Amino acid sequence: MLNFILKRLGLALLVALTVSFISFILLFLSGDPAIALAGEGATDEDVLAIRKLYGFDRPMLMQYASWLLSALSGDFGESYYFKLPVSSLIADRLSVTMLLGLCGISFALLTAVPLGVIAAIRPNSIIDRIALFLSVAGQAMPSFWFGLILIVAFSIKLRWLPPSGTDSWRNFIMPTVVLGYYAMPAIMRLTRAGMLDVLSSDYIRTARAKGASEMRVMFKHALRNAIIPVVSLAAVQMGFMLGGSIVVESIFALHGAGYLAWESISRNDLPTVQALILIFSMFYITFTFLADVLNAWLDPRMRSS
Amino acid sequence: MCQSKSCQDTPILSIDNLTIDIPTSAGTLHAVRGISLDLKRGETLCIVGESGSGKSLTSLALMGLLGKRIVPRADRMEFDGIELTTASARTMRKLRGARMAMIFQEPMTSLNPAYTIGDQLMEALTLHGGSSRKKARARAIELLEKVGITAAESRLSQYPHQLSGGLRQRVMIAMALMCEPELIIADEPTTALDVTIQAQILRLLADLQREMNMAMILITHDLGVVARVADKVAVMYAGELVETGPVKEIFAAPSHPYTRGLLRCIPLPGKTKRGSVLGTIPGIVPSLVGDVEGCTFRTRCEHAAPACRGPIPLHSSPEGTHSFRCIYKPGSLQAEAALSTGTSV
């Protein structure tokens, strides 16, 4: 078990390092960032000065090394646009995004798991069909469009919920639903398939032969086994969802890290964009790592080996 | 439990005309047709027959474990006076595990991988109420020792994957015995195990059955096992009980051609000559989908006659213990066999 965790941790760190390099390289896609930064109408001297100021005149690997080292200590440089340290900019916004992610994954799990379980217990029933419809529709639904529909329905027509802002918990309801629905189909399908698989297994028959009630068979004996892969999928989805928060936050003008990312991209604020790509990647890497460890711990076969 | 003579004689299990139909896309599969059986306390009944003959379905029907889609019908299917076909789900649940228990074919997959051996053993007892965890734990250790597992106490915290197949089947047996059931059904409990372990497990089962005075239904296709442990034998073929009777009579005077065929397939020490060919039953089992008429064995029977397509009479011995279903009268096939080979059976 410890061996597995260490190996998995090593892989996670290596992936993180590679991702950091790629997000750093992105800056140079445009050619010379100093020219972009200086803006139109800048003289050659201006460009030279900027190049010197930001250290663009050094070899690329050197620049990467110094960027990475300061990033590790939490210093991502200064935002071109806000003229503020990137780290403090992001720190302000990250809590909103994390809260949104947490609400989203909770919403997804609370709808997808019960639906998946019921669909598996009663295949081809009405609930099974509804669940299937929701998951097929969810996979085809553009989340920006779903968000706009909710705004039209609940903010414009019914006037129940505020269309945008970050002021109260009511601002989080629609973003939670949109973000959660993004993760729901996969979780539901896996729950249903897992339950169907487990329910046809021999040990479920054993539990029934012992005289266990149907409820006990479903929840103690079946779900406990079917849920193991769902846990790791949920963690992976959580990682994807934080990356997807950029769409949701920009629709609902929710001032989180995703909204900041959209703003910075629109304004060519590269240090902020770099830092955000890196941070979102780190979230994904951390979540998948935790998922694998949790998965190993939940499965007695892996825990004891 | 009852100890009086009269009570010992009334059957704990009494089945009359059990029928199981399975709806399939191709039509109704008549998987089990008109089975009648009686079993007394302390008796061992062996059901023999090839795969697909309906042995497992019959036992699952007794336990009420056939699933929602399949509903068994019977004129009578009583366990200690409780009619099982009309019993509520709740009644069945209270019987299962407590008064009638079952051991399955596949020890490797029959234990829940997510829980320890101890949890699963103790659950069998605590489910049926009354017992504290402490008592259940003591009982679990006692039974693990009884089924021959060493270091029983430390096994309780182990997970199924840490045990070999033989050990797991011992755990399954211990689990079935947790509530001291009056009837135990073992569905080919040794098929998935190594040959050396098979004998141990069967001996264990037979010993425990005698010690605890349980009625036992042992499903097997090993006639050697039948000869050693059975009081009664029921031979099934294609969903029907073709012959049933006391083990001695079945082995001494098999009356149905199928039973005779089965017995020819086993080598007997001292009787079967070295190098001689063992018997086989050629042919395949007919489809049971749609209407099934006449004797289903006629496609493979060496004595088949046109009358086999019609209704088949049931012949019973005067005491009613030995019966078989065939167009030939009792004794007529034995006589013919004696004529053709010149030896007596």
Add this chain to the structure above:
Amino acid sequence: MTLATSANSVDPLLQDIIGPTPGQQLRRRFFGHRGLMIGASVLGLLLVIAVLAPVVAPHDPYAQDLMARMKPPVFLGGTWENILGTDHLGRDYLSRLIYGARVSLLIGFVAALISGTIGTAMGVAAGYFGGRVDMVVTFLINVRLAMPVVLVALAVVAILGGSLQVVIGVLGLLLWDRFAVVMRASTLQVRGREYVAAAQAIGASTPRILLSEIMPNIMNNLIVVITLEMAHAILLEATLSFLGLGVQPPTPSWGLMVSEGKNMMLFEPWLVLIPGTVLFVVVLAINLMGDGLRDVTAPENRS
């Protein structure tokens, strides 16, 4: 009666015994699958409309008419002149939708082709060679999955400018992960089969084995993933365009149309609802087709 019997006159009894050929069985499953049929029909229709856009579109999608802005569609009291109304610049909405289909399908198809080529090459190499190659590919898949797709795509498009080529290129370079994962697993499965061992035994070259033994046997999975990733690419393009960093105006793109309609959403919700619904239906149809293809080509894997 002549001795020659043609293939058409097979004894009906014999036909019964032989049963349908694998090809007939596949065709029967194909046409018997409702989701697949619906998905394929919608996609086929869309393809025809996209190809014939200049013929079927009632107006020039770029022609502005500032005197006829935001005319409502027919079913909301508009005229048959502009069946689905006009946008904020007075351009015919239906014509823009029809030309938008061209953009969506082109981007979806080419992006899936690029990512399919990259992902299949990586996946097959990993599955066939195993060892170090497999380790490297698995690592690259992990790296790719760790990068937030929308964020990276937006950033790259922002830096390089939102032309059609850039959007297609970015999506093509970002969406190869599922190809690599699925092709790796399929190749692993096929590699162990006897016919591959047989080809190796008679000394067939590695490229030959890959092309004539491995590829034909993982083709069905590849087609399924291509379909699903095409839907994915179309969705992503719409998302990028919606966020203003995909296809640039005045090119008609469904995502862009939703984005342009967003400001008028309060008064004219249909400006958002119509292109969004079209996008949803098309992605749904492609997904149904992909799921159907998976069911039909591998019935034993059906869930």
